[in-house]
Amino acid sequence: MKTVVIGAGLGGLLSAARLSKAGHEVEVFERLPITGGRFTNLSYKGFQLSSGAFHMLPNGPGGPLACFLKEVEASVNIVRSEMTTVRVPLKKGNPDYVKGFKDISFNDFPSLLSYKDRMKIALLIVSTRKNRPSGSSLQAWIKSQVSDEWLIKFADSFCGWALSLKSDEVPVEEVFEIIENMYRFGGTGIPEGGCKGIIDALETVISANGGKIHTGQEVSKILIENGKAAGIIADDRIHDADLVISNLGHAATAVLCSEALSKEADAAYFKMVGTLQPSAGIKICLAADxxxxxxxxxxxxxxxxxxxxxxxxxxxxxxxAPPGKHLTMCHQYVAPENVKNLESEIEMGLEDLKEIFPGKRYEVLLIQSYHDEWPVNRAASGTDPGNETPFSGLYVVGDGAKGKGGIEVEGVALGVMSVMEKVLG
Incomplete structure (x- = not known):
């Protein structure tokens, strides 16, 4: 079977690796001169910075992405993180934590609550594993259960780091899927070689199984015949295919096959994907001795x-990093209304870092912003419309079609797994 993959980002390469191992004749078309998209390395001053995602897998060596890499025999060593911590003021409720703060374990976050609320949270954690809340945002659900501003701050910090959203923008059911995956797969881990270590390993798998990756070739059209994907046009050349997988997100994919979106149901699909809201963020990379x-x-x-x-x-x-140096990566959520004020957002982030690391000496290596056509996620977590399209043989993967409860790249892997089940059975 001939398969064309549009986009050599993580979702596209995961798909290409799995299908090439299954015997598909696979070709990947990437408009950029490099592979990896927002999941590769940028070499600067001897540091390996990342083009998008942190050099981190949210569920580490036991998570969906790590399991998928093992399945396709991509050689990547993932180091399990030893802990996750939360920086809190020494005195509860003191917003000026510079005057005194401490780091506590992620699992100890209820320690800042009253005894009554700690007991309530403990009961909720147990009960909600079977009876999932739904129908509201995480923040609204928290406020309906516990009256404590600390929990909102904690939820905003976690959602901002993990999803580039605030707690009032995330469906509560999505957060509980994330929590369940944390129980199932474990916490974070870092791949040796960073993001590019994974991309290089996937390219090796694709090449070893006869697949081809074309960079600098932009796809201008997806060909649809009798309601089924039939190939693509790239650089004015037709490439026939039995299966087309797009790593561009639903909105961009719909544009590429817009001529075929004529039926009422298809038009509804086009309208739906046009309403998807990408999530935005800023990453600040620091060097320190x-x-x-x-x-x-x-x-x-x-x-x-x-x-x-x-x-x-x-x-x-x-x-x-160069010998004797450390690379620290910091992420901040950007609200949709603040995307046009990125300079102000960056300044506030830099001021935060002075307070997070008081008295520490560091160099700001690079500041990156992610929004609009180069977002954190093409569809904000919890709003992903799935992997299917109105046309048979055409699927969408990547950060606009993540699986439920999958933080960032883990969600990308879950989405690809879903497509592979449909295609390979």
Whole structure:
């Protein structure tokens, strides 16, 4: 079977690797001169920065992405993070945590609640594993259960780091799927070689199984015949195919086959994908001569104005920085109404870092923003419309078609798994 994959990002390469191993004749078309998209490395001053996602897998070596990599025999070593911590004020409720703060374990977040609320949260954690809440945002659900501003700050920090959303923008059912996956798969991990370590391993699998990857070739049209994908046009050349997988997100995919979207149901699909809201964020990369975080996991920062989470990837893989240096990556959520004020958002993030690391010396290596056509996610978590399209033989993968409860790249892997079940059975 001939398969064409549009886009050599993580979702596209995962699909190509699995299908090439299954005996498909696979060709990948990528408009950029490099592969990986928002999941590869950028070499700068001897540091291996990332083009998009952190050098981190939210569910580590036991998660969906790691399991998929093992399935296709992609050789990647993933180091399990030792802990995740939360920075909190020494005095409960003190917003000026610079005057005194401490880091507590992620699992100890209820310790800042009253005894009554701690007991209530403990009961809720147990009961909701079977009876999932639904029909509201995470923030609305929290407020209906516990009257404590700390929990909102904690939820905003976690959602900002994990999903680039605030807790009032995430469906509560999606968050509980995420929590269930944390129980099932475990916490974070860092792949040796960073994002590019995974991309290189997938390219090796694709090449070893006869697949081809074309860079610098943009797909201009998806060909549809009798309601079924029949191939693509790239650089004015027709490439026939029995199966087409798009890593571009639903909206861009719909544009490529817009001429065929004529039926009423198809038009409804086009209208639906046009309403998808991408999530936006800013990443600040720091270089330092000494550790800033001091462990391999995530540091969540609920009391900052903008920064949501920080991780120091060189704690797990020192080769991501020059000898004796540390690479620390900081993420902040950007609200849709603030996308046009990125300079102000960046300034607040930089001010946060002075307070997160008081007295520490570091260099700002690179500041990256993700929005519009180069977002954090093409569809905000919890709003993904699935992997199917109105046409048989045409599927969408990537960060606009994530699986339920999958944080970022874990969601991408879950979405690809879903497509593979449909295609390969």
């Amino acid at each position: 000494e550790p800033l975080v001091g462990h391999t996991g995530v540091l969540l920062t609920p009391y900052t104005r903008r920064i949501n989470g920080v991780n120091e990837v060189t704690q797990a893989d020192p080769e991501l």
